Amino acid sequence: MKINIRKTLPILIPILTFMLFGYTGGKMTKKSKNELSTEELLSKMTLDEKIGQMLQVDSDALDTPEDIKTYCIGSILSGGNSEIEDVSPQGWANFYDKLQSYAVQTRLKIPIIYGIDAVHGHNNVKGAVIFPHNIGLGCTNNPSLVEKACKVIAEEIAGTGIDWTFAPCVAVPQNERWGRTYEGFGEDPELVKELSEAAVKGFQGKDLSKPASVLACAKHFLGDGGTTNGTDQGNTKCDESTLRKIHLAGYISAIKAGVGSIMVSYSSWNGQKMHSNKYLLTDLLKGELGFKGFLVSDWAAIDQLSPDFKKDIEMSINAGLDMVMVPNGSKSKNNYKEFITYMKELVGEGKIPITRIDDAVGRILKVKFDMNLFNHPFADKSLTAKIGSKAHREVARECVRQSLVLLKNDNSTLPVSKRVKKLFVAGKGADNIGMQCGGWTISWQGEMGQVTTGGTTILQAIKNTVSKNTDVKYSLDGSGSEGSDLAVVVVGETPYAEMKGDREELNLSDEDIKLVEKVKQTGIPTVVVLLSGRPMIIDKALLNADAFVAAWLPGTEAEGITDVIFGDYNFAGKLSHSWPKNMEQVPINLNDKNYDPLFKYGFGLKYDHLKAKVLKH
Ligand code: BGC
Numbered sequence: 001m002k003i004n005i006r007k008t009l010p011i012l013i014p015i016l017t018f019m020l021f022g023y024t025g026g027k028m029t030k031k032s033k034n035e036l037s038t039e040e041l042l043s044k045m046t047l048d049e050k051i052g053q054m055l056q057v058d059s060d061a062l063d064t065p066e067d068i069k070t071y072c073i074g075s076i077l078s079g080g081n082s083e084i085e086d087v088s089p090q091g092w093a094n095f096y097d098k099l100q101s102y103a104v105q106t107r108l109k110i111p112i113i114y115g116i117d118a119v120h121g122h123n124n125v126k127g128a129v130i131f132p133h134n135i136g137l138g139c140t141n142n143p144s145l146v147e148k149a150c151k152v153i154a155e156e157i158a159g160t161g162i163d164w165t166f167a168p169c170v171a172v173p174q175n176e177r178w179g180r181t182y183e184g185f186g187e188d189p190e191l192v193k194e195l196s197e198a199a200v201k202g203f204q205g206k207d208l209s210k211p212a213s214v215l216a217c218a219k220h221f222l223g224d225g226g227t228t229n230g231t232d233q234g235n236t237k238c239d240e241s242t243l244r245k246i247h248l249a250g251y252i253s254a255i256k257a258g259v260g261s262i263m264v265s266y267s268s269w270n271g272q273k274m275h276s277n278k279y280l281l282t283d284l285l286k287g288e289l290g291f292k293g294f295l296v297s298d299w300a301a302i303d304q305l306s307p308d309f310k311k312d313i314e315m316s317i318n319a320g321l322d323m324v325m326v327p328n329g330s331k332s333k334n335n336y337k338e339f340i341t342y343m344k345e346l347v348g349e350g351k352i353p354i355t356r357i358d359d360a361v362g363r364i365l366k367v368k369f370d371m372n373l374f375n376h377p378f379a380d381k382s383l384t385a386k387i388g389s390k391a392h393r394e395v396a397r398e399c400v401r402q403s404l405v406l407l408k409n410d411n412s413t414l415p416v417s418k419r420v421k422k423l424f425v426a427g428k429g430a431d432n433i434g435m436q437c438g439g440w441t442i443s444w445q446g447e448m449g450q451v452t453t454g455g456t457t458i459l460q461a462i463k464n465t466v467s468k469n470t471d472v473k474y475s476l477d478g479s480g481s482e483g484s485d486l487a488v489v490v491v492g493e494t495p496y497a498e499m500k501g502d503r504e505e506l507n508l509s510d511e512d513i514k515l516v517e518k519v520k521q522t523g524i525p526t527v528v529v530l531l532s533g534r535p536m537i538i539d540k541a542l543l544n545a546d547a548f549v550a551a552w553l554p555g556t557e558a559e560g561i562t563d564v565i566f567g568d569y570n571f572a573g574k575l576s577h578s579w580p581k582n583m584e585q586v587p588i589n590l591n592d593k594n595y596d597p598l599f600k601y602g603f604g605l606k607y608d609h610l611k612a613k614v615l616k617h
């Protein structure tokens with residue numbers, strides 16, 4: 001019998017290896033090779049180099065980029081307000097490469113891992129696609145769509161070189177007064193559980209080492225959405241079983257999906273700050289739940305532990321924190337150079353055991369290996385060109401379509417015919433991309449008007465959709481609606497983010513209520529579209545509206561709205577929050593005693609297919 005060596009060798013080698021070494025239990029996989037490298041690398045590192053890996057500095061705070069090399073800084077972030085000169089995709093990619101070039105010049109050539117708050121798209125980049133904020137994605141109740149969305153976002157992030165997004169926010173907001181309500185998927189832990197897993201899979205892909213995968217970060221651990229009165233960074237008062245039942249859901253599923261990092265919350269649990277809670281950070285997360293990634297602190301959050309920065313470092317690292325976000329430069333208090341000095345002292349004084357340092361650094365290095373950063377430290381420019389592409393926008397548009405919740409539709413006011421003769425459009429949200437996007441868009445708090453991002457406003461989307469013969473008239477304040485066939489009035493909240501978005505009252509503004517009333521009084525059918533980061537108290541506007549759509553903070557692709565209101569698609573969204581009748585009812589959540597909201601959790605009307613013949617889908 002003739003044996004063809006060329007053909008049989010590929011088959012023979014694994015068999016011979018197996019015979020020689022026995023079953024390796026999958027030990028020859030990339031992972032264990034990495035673990036080995038992590039240990040090898042760790043054993044070569046000095047204390048200074050290890051401390052550097054545990055440090056994350058803001059790009060704005062670096063005294064000089066040389067410091068990345070000098071101090072072997074392990075991570076850089078760009079916060080919501082951090083300015084870089086050129087925020088185009090190429091500008092970001094160049095900026096990333098420049099900072100990375102210092103890291104790869106260090107003795108051990110350990111690359112930095114660069115993080116950013118891409119929380120609804122790569123939202124600090126001009127021309128990136130901005131997706132609906134999570135509250136809207138929650139209303140889609142569609143895990144495969146959320147996974148698809150996060151995959152697109154990952155590709156856009158990777159196109160700028162950036163490795164890591166501080167997302168998904170897996171908070172379970174229990175009180176709509178909280179200004180970060182929109183960052184969570186919804187009030188129900190089950191929904192958060194499902195969508196968090198989907199988001200992590202989307203960001204990280206099947207394999208973190210692939211160029212288009214980015215590291216995800218489930219945040220903010222634990223109980224950020226449960227604070228008394230919905231106060232940002234406040235105190236969550238409840239027993240442990242409630243804490244677990246409501247707030248742990250997203251972490252369990254994110255860990256199951258392999259999330260590589262988790263961010264600790266500013267908030268406290270029963271009076272103790274999360275950043276010093278060893279039981280929850282170490283025993284629960286790393287022990288019981290088997291979390292193998294690393295824990296990063298929130299923005300200067302350890303500074304809140306005590307008046308003494310050195311003590312803050314000691315408490316948080318010993319509680320289980322692995323990487324510390326020290327966003328401040330040497331001109332401010334508690335800056336990254338002090339961090340380095342204090343860390344060295346604490347190890348020297350035996351206050352932080354070296355085993356703790358090795359655990360932290362090992363976790364960080366393992367993620368860097370898993371991401372293949374050592375072999376590919378620089379931006380993959382082939383992905384840069386895809387940022388803001390039509391294909392990406394289509395996915396966001398689909399998310400918008402599925403996120404809209406129809407709350408009222410008297411006399412089948414919707415869908416609107418594309419051949420309507422005279423269409424009237426009004427309200428501050430109608431032609432305002434900034435308001436559509438909300439906070440965390442180009443700047444930290446977001447802003448009204450033409451923010452530095454492309455996209456389509458609702459008014460533009462309407463004009464792109466109606467027939468040639470339709471006369472579209474727009475007026476900000478609602479004057480001149482007389483004689484129109486139908487009005488679309490876009491009202492709601494102006495942009496805000498953490499800290500500044502907390503509200504005692506969630507009433508729609510007087511200005512908005514009066515606007516809806518004024519338009520309605522001219523006797524034309526009135527469709528209200530609400531842009532908001534949470535349910536609002538809408539009673540009067542709802543009464544005056546013939547149809548009412550909760551559109552949340554849809555982002556740049558407003559054609560997802562016109563797809564549905566002009567009947568090409570049906571409504572699919574279901575409320576991810578119970579909708580209160582009045583402020584006395586807030587907080588109101590599914591499973592409350594005497595649950596009697598204006599609209600229940602999961603509510604959402606649809607067109608009747610038989611009547612709405614215009615529907616194409
Ligand atoms: C926020 C985080 C965010 C971080 C970095 C903090 O203030 O709470 O959600 O990831 O800043 O920008």
Ligand code: BGC
Nearest residue numbers: 078079080081082117299444
């Ligand atoms: C940063 C944000 C951060 C916030 C916290 C801002 O200046 O840009 O990213 O979350 O400060 O206070």
